[in-house]
Amino acid sequence: MSLSAQISWVAVDWGTSHLRVWLMDSANTVLAGRQSTDGMSRLATNEYGDALYRLVPELDGRKQIPVICCGMVGSRQGWAEAPYAQAPCKPLGIDAATCLQDGALNVRILPGVKQMSPPDVMRGEETQIAGFLEAHSGFDGVICLPGTHSKWVHISAGEIVSFRTFMTGEMFDLLGRQSVLRHSIAEDGWDVNAFESALSDALSRPGDIAARLFSLRAAQLVGDQSPQTARAKLSGLLVGIELAAARPYWLGQPIAIIGADALAQIYADALVAQGGAVTRVSGLDITLQGLCAAYSQIKENTE
Amino acid sequence: MSLSAQISWVAVDWGTSHLRVWLMDSANTVLAGRQSTDGMSRLATNEYGDALYRLVPELDGRKQIPVICCGMVGSRQGWAEAPYAQAPCKPLGIDAATCLQDGALNVRILPGVKQMSPPDVMRGEETQIAGFLEAHSGFDGVICLPGTHSKWVHISAGEIVSFRTFMTGEMFDLLGRQSVLRHSIAEDGWDVNAFESALSDALSRPGDIAARLFSLRAAQLVGDQSPQTARAKLSGLLVGIELAAARPYWLGQPIAIIGADALAQIYADALVAQGGAVTRVSGLDITLQGLCAAYSQIKENTE
Incomplete structure (x- = not known):
């Protein structure tokens, strides 16, 4: 049987800068995984379908294939807006998904989650959380998703109780690459x-952050601090003020860190050093698990 | 007498993005003030003389005109490096100025000031401080210079005792114009x-800064926060963490704020609200006063 004929549905993680798809058979086995840089920031509303066909030409000629998407694809500037669910809530609601028909594609976009006070939003992370809870249904604690915009999410009784976003990764890039510090910081x-x-x-005195940043530049001008040392210090300061401000989330709680990369390791090491009880889970697999859970809900609903 | 013939010396404030000159007569009267955008970031080492002649064509044909410069023009990437004086020190040392001859221009570049621990540097602000101290010779307290890189400077017995730089203005620009917050923040x-x-x-809980920034974006997505409100909040948060970390400088001290613009007013209002004893002084005039003080030193040395 050709790959095209085997595809039962398509799982899609569609963010600002990336497009990842998994071609799935009816038993939720991955037939193939692919990715491109056709993220939301590069696409106009009417270009999403084409971008998907480019990455999965096997869809050509197939009819009514379910395509389940999560991520920024559901934002107002995305393919179609998928309104936020409001925390506290379960992380996944296929019933609340936005449906659209694009040619022969039967597309569902999963809703993000919003919080009114303090104001916050997520899109995509709720699917990772759903995937995590599939495998850890009794989990009660805090999930940390490090990244460009790190999230800390309090989970209880299968619900997202509250969450908070930190711009740590974006700050690191802006300060390290575009501010005056770039002259003293290695790539x-x-x-x-x-x-x-x-x-x-930074963890013990986060309020001093404003005074510490410029020293990363000055320490090279008046001393001999290496650009690699400056890079590690900038990261330490920014992760430090994040962990300090997120302390009400993680203190005394089981912590699950979603992410398998060096960044997740940094968070894990720092939290363990603070006495945290840390579990780590791969982020990419977990997004797929969340999308599979959504697909199962569709099948239950229609069977 | 032509303007050209009246010029006794030229005062120059040469920063990263601006070039400001004052044409001076022998009695230190300003004959003319001019400025251009030929800042250090636009010039190669051999282009500084030409940039000055472009702005002051009256210098053409004149010989051995003293030109006294302060600012980034004295950095390693500038016209010629003027090595830093080391704090604690007096803010101005014409004797330590770097001299260079460029055609008929007799150029002196005033040194910046460095601090070894915590590492910090200034270039240009020391000349403003010198100008301030000309008019307030007995000042004992803290000078605040708000800007792209705000400086807080402890002054005692005519010396720069210690100082600290805050990247508040640059952070405001980066976060407001280049981060994800730009979608929710007005120009x-x-x-x-x-x-x-x-x-x-931010003043009372500066350690929470990492948790507060993304809310500026989310408050527009989940509520109806205006981009003008978000802009004012971002400024409030960043100035707040600066004032919190600079508290050891200003608490219980006379505070002189150098700067006449809206930003200086923001700092003044915030410090007065905290019970600070604040004086304000115009920054541009004061740079010229500092350059005049340097010129007087030259005359004393040569007479």
Whole structure:
């Protein structure tokens, strides 16, 4: 049987800068996984279908294939707006998904989650959380999703109780690459001791952050601080103030960190050093698990 | 007598993005003031003389005109490097100025000031400080210079005792114009109440800054916060964490704010609200006063 004929449905993680798809058979086995850089920021509303066909030409000629999407694809500037569910709520609502028909594609876009006070939003992370809860249904604690915009999410009784977003990754990029600090900060390289020391300083005195940043530049001008040390220190300071402000979330709670990369390891190490009880889970797999859970709900609804 | 013949010396404030000159007679009267955007960031080392002649064509044909410069023109990437004086020190050392001859121009570049611990540097502000101290020779307290990189400077017995730089203005620009917050933040407009409330929050709990920034975006998505309110809040948060971290400088000290613009007014209002004893002085005049003080030193040295 051709790959095209085997495809039962398509799982799609569609963010601002990436498009990831998994071609799935009826038993939820992955037939193929693919990705491109056709993220939301590059696409006009009427270009999403074409972008998907480009990445999965096997869809050509197939009819009424379910396509289940999560992420920024559901924002106002995306393919179609999928209004937010409001926390506290369960993380996944296929019944609340936005449906659209694009050629032969039968598309459902999962809703994000919003919080009124303090104001916050997520799109995509709720699907990772749903995937995590599929495998850890009794989990009661806090989920940390490190990244460009890190999220801390309090989970209880299968619901997103509350959450908070931190712009740590974006701040690191802006300060390290576009501010005056860029002259003193390397594009890569690391200094473990500098990171740990900066993290510890920022965790114990986060209110001093405003005074510490320019020193990363000055320490090279008046001393001999290396650009790799400066890079690790900037990361330590920013992760430190995030962990300090997120303390009400993680203190005394089981912590699940979603993410398998070096960044997730940094968070795990820092939290363990603070006495945290940390579990780590791969982020990509977990998004797929969340999309599979949504597909199962559709099948239940229609069977 | 032609303007050209009247010029005794030229005062120059040469920063990263601006070039300001004053044409001076022998009695330190300003004959003319001019400015251009030929800042350091636009010029190669061998282009500074030409940039000055472009702005002051009257210098053509004149010989051995003293030109006294302050600012980033003295950095390693500038016209010629003027090595830093080391705090604690007096803010101005014409004897330590870097001299260079460029055609008929007899150029002196005033040194900046560095601090070894915590590492910090200034270039240009030391000349403003010198100008301020000319008019307030007995000042003992803290000078605040708000801007892209705000400086707080502890002055005692005519010396820069210590100082600290805050990247507040640059952070405001990066976050407001280049981060995800830009979608929710206006280019101008203001909301006094939002500013004061954010400032007060950040001053009392500066360690929460990491949790507060993304809310500026989310409050528009889940509510109806205006882009002008978001702009004022971002400013309030950033000025608030600066004032919190600078508290050891200003608490219980006479405070002189150098700057005549809306930004200086924001700092003044915030500090007065905290019980600070604030004086304000125009920044541009004071740079010229500092350059005049340097010129007087040269005359004393040569007479």
